[in-house]
Amino acid sequence: MVAIKNDMLALGIITMTQSTSSQIQSECTDCDDEGLGDCDTDRGPDDCECTDCVQCIG
Amino acid sequence: MKTFCESVIPFKMPYLYSERIGEYLLVYKPRADHKFLLLDKHAQQIFFACDGKRNLEKIYGFLENHGYKQEKIEATIVALNKEKILKVSDEISGDISLRQAFKRTFGIWLHVTNNCNLRCSYCYIDKNKGNMPLHIAERTVINAVEQCGKFGIENLSIKFAGGEPLMVWENIKHIINFAKKCCAPMNITPVFSIISNGTLVKKEIAEYLKNNKISIGVSLDGLRVVNDNQRFHQDGRGSFNEVYNGICVLKKAGCRPFILITVTSNNANGLQELTRFLLEHELNFRYSFERNCSRLLSTDDLIRDSLMYTEILSECFVNIEEWMLRKQWNFNIKLCDINLDRPISRSCGIGKNSAAIDHGGRIALCQMVFNESIGHIGKIGLIEAIQNQQIIPELRKKTINDCLECSQCIWKNVCAGGCPVFTYKQRGAINLPSPYCKVFQTLIPKVVRLRGVKLIRSYEEQKGDKTWLP
Numbered sequence: 001m002v003a004i005k006n007d008m009l010a011l012g013i014i015t016m017t018q019s020t021s022s023q024i025q026s027e028c029t030d031c032d033d034e035g036l037g038d039c040d041t042d043r044g045p046d047d048c049e050c051t052d053c054v055q056c057i058g
Numbered sequence: 059m060k061t062f063c064e065s066v067i068p069f070k071m072p073y074l075y076s077e078r079i080g081e082y083l084l085v086y087k088p089r090a091d092h093k094f095l096l097l098d099k100h101a102q103q104i105f106f107a108c109d110g111k112r113n114l115e116k117i118y119g120f121l122e123n124h125g126y127k128q129e130k131i132e133a134t135i136v137a138l139n140k141e142k143i144l145k146v147s148d149e150i151s152g153d154i155s156l157r158q159a160f161k162r163t164f165g166i167w168l169h170v171t172n173n174c175n176l177r178c179s180y181c182y183i184d185k186n187k188g189n190m191p192l193h194i195a196e197r198t199v200i201n202a203v204e205q206c207g208k209f210g211i212e213n214l215s216i217k218f219a220g221g222e223p224l225m226v227w228e229n230i231k232h233i234i235n236f237a238k239k240c241c242a243p244m245n246i247t248p249v250f251s252i253i254s255n256g257t258l259v260k261k262e263i264a265e266y267l268k269n270n271k272i273s274i275g276v277s278l279d280g281l282r283v284v285n286d287n288q289r290f291h292q293d294g295r296g297s298f299n300e301v302y303n304g305i306c307v308l309k310k311a312g313c314r315p316f317i318l319i320t321v322t323s324n325n326a327n328g329l330q331e332l333t334r335f336l337l338e339h340e341l342n343f344r345y346s347f348e349r350n351c352s353r354l355l356s357t358d359d360l361i362r363d364s365l366m367y368t369e370i371l372s373e374c375f376v377n378i379e380e381w382m383l384r385k386q387w388n389f390n391i392k393l394c395d396i397n398l399d400r401p402i403s404r405s406c407g408i409g410k411n412s413a414a415i416d417h418g419g420r421i422a423l424c425q426m427v428f429n430e431s432i433g434h435i436g437k438i439g440l441i442e443a444i445q446n447q448q449i450i451p452e453l454r455k456k457t458i459n460d461c462l463e464c465s466q467c468i469w470k471n472v473c474a475g476g477c478p479v480f481t482y483k484q485r486g487a488i489n490l491p492s493p494y495c496k497v498f499q500t501l502i503p504k505v506v507r508l509r510g511v512k513l514i515r516s517y518e519e520q521k522g523d524k525t526w527l528p
Contacts, residue, residue, distance in 0.1 A: 002516045011134045012101035013141070014082075014517050015093065 061136050062114055068135060068146040069110035073468050077507055084510035085143055088472045092400050094509050095141060096517065100126070104134045108144050163213035163249075165407055166202050166440065167414035167425050170195065170229055171221035176255050176297055178277075179288040180322055180348050182426055189226050190417040195233045198415050198435045203240045205441040211411075214241060215249045219425065221417075224258040231266070251275065255289070256315070257297050259304030264311035276305060276315040281335055284328030288320075305341070316390075317343035323363050326370045333374045337381045337389075344392035345371060347494055351426055351483040355493065364497045371497075375504040382511050389512075393505050394476065396498065401471035402458075408478060409453025413440045423449060426479050452488050453478065460489040467491075473498045 002016040062068075073089035083097040083105070097105055103124065107117045114135075121131050138144040172188040174181075199216070206214050216237060218230050234250055241248045252267070256276035267274055278301050279285045286296020308315045317336055321329065329345070336343050347367060355363075371393070378391065395405035406412065406424075414422045420431040421443045433443035445454065452460075458474045459465045475481065476492030484493045492498065 002513060004513075004517050004520050008137050008141075011130070011137050012098035013134070013137055014096040014098070014513065015141070016513060016516075 061132060062146050064115035064118070065113050066146055067110060067113045068108040068117070068139070068144050070105075070108065071142055071145055074143065075468060075503065075506060077503065077510065079507065079510050079514060082510070082514055084507065084513075086398075086506050086509075087142065088398075088401075088469055088506075090142055090401075092398060092471075093141070094506075094513055095143065096510065096513055100130075101134055101138075104131055105138060105143065108135065108138075108146075114146075162211045163215050163407075163411065164202065164206055164209075164211045164441065165215040165217065165412040166198065167217050167219055167412070168195065168198065168233070169220055169414065169416045169425065169428070170218050170223050170233070171226045172417045173225055174220060174222040174255070175225065175257060175291060176222065176289055177292050178255075178290070179324070180320060180350065182349075182351060183221065183428070185221060188417050189229070190419075192229060192232060194417070194419040194435070195229065196236055198419065198440075199233065199237045199240055201435045201440050203237075203244055203246060205439045206246050207244045208439070209441055211246070213247045213249060215251070217251050217253060219253040222255050222258065223252055224254050224263065227258075227263060234270070234272075253277075253318070254304075255297065255301065256304035257300035259307050261307055261311065264308045264313055267308070268312045274308065274313060274315050275318045276301065276308075277318045277320065278305075278332070279320055279322075280325045280328035280332050284325050284332070288322060288324050305339070309339075315341065317341050319343055319345050320348055321345050321367055321371070322348040323366060326366050329370050329374055330377060333377055334381075337378065337385070340389075342390040344394075345374075346394050347497070349426065349477055349480040351480060355484060360493055364494060367494075368497050368500050371501055372504060375501070375508060378508060379511055382508070382515065386515070391505070391508070393501055394473070394494075394498070396469075396473045396502055396505065398472060398505060398509060402474045403471065404456060404458070405474040405476055405478065409444060409447070409450065409456065411441075411444075413444055415440075423447060423453065424479060450478070450482060450488060456488060461491060463491050463495075467499070469499065469502050472502055 005015050005017045008015065071087075071090070073087070075086045075088055077084050081099055083102045085095045085097060087093050104121060104126070107121055112120070118128050118131055122128060135144060135146060139146045168190070170190045172183065172186050174183070174185050202214055202216075205211075214237070216233070218233075223230060230252070237248045237250075250270070251273045253275045254277075256278065266272075277289065279289055280287075282298050283296070285298040285301070289297045289301075291297065305315055319329070319332065382389075404410065408424050412424070414425040414428065415435055416422065416428050419435045420428070421433045421435060421438070421440060422428045422431055423444070427449065430449045432447040432449060438446075447453075456478065458470045461475055464470050464475050473492070476494060476498065478488045481490055481492050482488045
């Protein structure tokens with residue numbers, strides 16, 4: 001189960017905690033890369049990509 | 059003191075996906091930080107009142123007439139503004155930094171054998187008895203580690219595949235030990251995984267995987283005859299019983315294999331049954347569409363398959379949701395390369411940070427194009443080979459924005475256009491939407507909904523409410 005963030009519950013806004021979000025991201029063990037070469041330039045979200053892990057094959 | 063001037067007109071951020079689930083409104087941000095939020099009925103009313111036409115003064119007046127206190131309205135709008143659901147003031151930028159402190163990874167697909175005990179109907183590997191000699195495997199590891207050092211990469215992902223990699227299990231163990239020794243002095247973290255057909259799993263193998271934290275993907279396309287119709291031995295015998303046994307051995311050892319389902323027109327009708335089976339066995343899984351690169355799909359074939367996949371997988375997702383309401387487990391279900399958790403602009407690392415090496419040491423962009431070598435591990439660095447390749451040069455700089463149609467799609471940073479090789483082989487260019495684009499557009503919201511249901515269940519359980527049904 002995901003951990004719920006408490007600080008906005010009183011306002012009726014429900015979301016998961018950052019640590020849970022990070023945990024979900026890390027489930028795909030090899031997907032946390034930023035690529036090679038010019039990836040150090042700050043190109044925003046389009047810089048992100050996925051190195052296919054065991055979940056990602058055809 | 060008021061946070062915002064009352065003359066300001068708040069509006070909803072563009073490219074939000076929202077769907078009502080029970081009494082909640084699920085809001086997902088596929089073009090931003092990929093965050094999921096639920097709004098209860100009060101937060102929803104405030105959210106919908108911010109329609110881009112009324113200023114805050116009118117919104118306060120309207121909502122106060124419905125019994126809301128201004129303090130709560132304002133606090134909610136501030137929170138929604140902070141979460142980038144609403145945009146209230148230009149003083150708070152709508153742009154957020156999506157770059158995260160991820161470590162960089164280079165991935166290699168190590169084709170440790172070209173031999174396989176199965177002859178699956180859709181397999182694109184031209185099989186023979188050839189195994190990757192250990193000196194080739196070692197040279198590949200050295201090459202990869204040197205390249206990681208040269209390019210400042212911290213993680214090296216080695217995926218053992220084939221053929222059936224467990225046919226050369228002793229070699230795999232040798233390569234793992236060798237890679238660990240090579241990586242340690244370079245401060246590179248090796249990560250290992252195996253793509254297997256699951257028929258050759260033994261207790262010793264399962265325990266080794268568990269003890270060494272090595273993940274394993276096992277292919278399974280259906281129950282019994284459905285699987286056996288497309289995953290069979292050379293003599294025609296089906297593989298289901300052996301695969302099921304392999305999965306049981308892995309689970310008994312404490313491994314949780316990731317099940318890889320290849321969806322074809324032949325097994326689609328058995329997917330609901332398979333899905334229920336995997337849920338009952340608490341196995342994570344992925345649906346992948348068959349990617350035949352050796353022949354062009356006709357428009358009729360593509361339409362037929364797309365309609366079939368959409369209809370059947372939609373039913374599977376309904377079944378999964380029903381299951382989630384009755385049972386509880388921390389599932390991970392994937393649809394092809396779509397990524398709900400963080401924005402992507404490429405569906406995989408092809409042409410940039412991954413390579414496939416066949417059993418003879420020839421380098422390829424990926425395992426689907428082993429016949430189009432871009433060098434040999436004895437002659438060129440892996441990353442340099444990728445950077446200099448002329449097979450699909452556009453891959454080096456490809457982002458999803460290169461495709462006009464994709465660049466305007468709400469899901470562009472979720473699917474990233476799908477498999478570029480499949481698109482290239484089927485449509486002649488990579489800067490086009492996937493042949494399965496319409497399937498993705500229909501199914502992605504259903505996967506998003508599952509996340510919403512998971513979030514609601516977690517919240518309701520935290521509250522102690524066991525009676526909730528959407």
